[in-house]
Amino acid sequence: MYSQLLPIIAPVFLVALLGYGWARLALPFDREFVTGIVMNVGVPCLILQGTSGLQADAALFMSMIGYALLALAICAVIGAIVLRALGQPLRSYLPPVAFGNAGNLGLPLCLFAFGPKGLGLGIGFYLVGAVAQFLVGPLFQGRRPVWRTLLGTPVNYAAVLGVTLLSTGTVLPAWLGNTVQLLAGMAIPLMLVALGHALGSFAVTKLPVAASLALARLGLGLIVGLGLVWFFGLEGTERGVVLIESAMPVAVFNYLLAARYDRHPDEIAGAIVISTLLSFATLPLLLLIALPA
Numbered sequence: 496m497y498s499q500l501l502p503i504i505a506p507v508f509l510v511a512l513l514g515y516g517w518a519r520l521a522l523p524f525d526r527e528f529v530t531g532i533v534m535n536v537g538v539p540c541l542i543l544q545g546t547s548g549l550q551a552d553a554a555l556f557m558s559m560i561g562y563a564l565l566a567l568a569i570c571a572v573i574g575a576i577v578l579r580a581l582g583q584p585l586r587s588y589l590p591p592v593a594f595g596n597a598g599n600l601g602l603p604l605c606l607f608a609f610g611p612k613g614l615g616l617g618i619g620f621y622l623v624g625a626v627a628q629f630l631v632g633p634l635f636q637g638r639r640p641v642w643r644t645l646l647g648t649p650v651n652y653a654a655v656l657g658v659t660l661l662s663t664g665t666v667l668p669a670w671l672g673n674t675v676q677l678l679a680g681m682a683i684p685l686m687l688v689a690l691g692h693a694l695g696s697f698a699v700t701k702l703p704v705a706a707s708l709a710l711a712r713l714g715l716g717l718i719v720g721l722g723l724v725w726f727f728g729l730e731g732t733e734r735g736v737v738l739i740e741s742a743m744p745v746a747v748f749n750y751l752l753a754a755r756y757d758r759h760p761d762e763i764a765g766a767i768v769i770s771t772l773l774s775f776a777t778l779p780l781l782l783l784i785a786l787p788a
Contacts, residue, residue: 499786503607504778507600510684511775514691529689530751537682538598538625539653544679545611545618546657547672552612553661555733559619562723566741567593567623569719574711587758588704591766592711594628595743597621599690600774603683604739608786609732616732620740622654628748693747694771697764705765709745712770717742717781735785742781744770 517524546556574592578585595601598621605617629648660667667675699705720741724734745767754760774781 500779500782503604503782506607507603507687508775510603510687511691511694514688514693515695516691517688518692518695524692526689526692529685533682533685533689535649536678537685539649540675540679541602541682542618542622542650542653542657543660543667543675544672545615546661547667547675552615553664556616556619556661557658559616559733559736560623562727562729562737563597563620563623563740566620566716566719566723566737567627569722570715573715577711584759587753587762588708590628590752591708591745591749591763592715594624594746594749595712595716595740596690596746596771596774597624597740597743599686599747600771601740601743603687604778604782605736606683608739608782609735613732613736616736617740618657620736622650624746625650626654628746628752690747690771693750694768697750697768698761699765699768700761701765704759704762706769708762708766709770709773712745712766713742713773713777731787735787738785739781742774744774 571589571593574589575585578588578592597617602614602617602621605613609616629651659665666672717738720738723729723741724737729737745763747767750760750763750767752758753763
């Protein structure tokens, strides 16, 4: 069992630990630059590379987008009902309950657990969350127009181009494909380093609220993921990717939006730390459920 899980968990943990140690040692780290180059260059290229390797699985990729939409919608609806019943602020606390870390943590896990096909399908899941967050942040949290954000976000263009290439069976020219592959290679390591650095930088305050949000994200995500794979009878890589991506901890991007729009950023930061640490602790169990028997 451990020989099967260690090659999946160890790289993710060690690279995130590098970022954590960097933060604890107070070494120079330009989070804005790292986030910018990952989101504007690395991730768009990763999307193109991941979709280009799924030419025979275009329908499966589109199905993954559908599962991701369902997972997000169900988590958002249930989360909104519970938060409203408890009298908690929806604009602050619903995003961390609904949006899991499908990118920084979910993508490397899908890659190491299921190979290039797992990464490609995981990108489909990640796309839904990323595009939705760019919509939800300015509109739901900030009450601002979103068209400038959408037009200025390379991830959206990469998503449209990737799906177009996939649906038409078009292959990038060799020179461009190699360039995309080279730039895509930096995305996952930097995402994990940034995740680790965030864990080393964020403080846990207002523990009851932060812990409740963390447990809600992990518990609700796993339950929804299990429900989806059961209802649709998913198997193999498809099943594993849906389970892994659905059960991810609170996304770091939630903190960036909460801080920008002053939506209880301290509680969101605490929820990120607690949910990520719990996720690392329970990864062996999650992978045992997700991996084929």
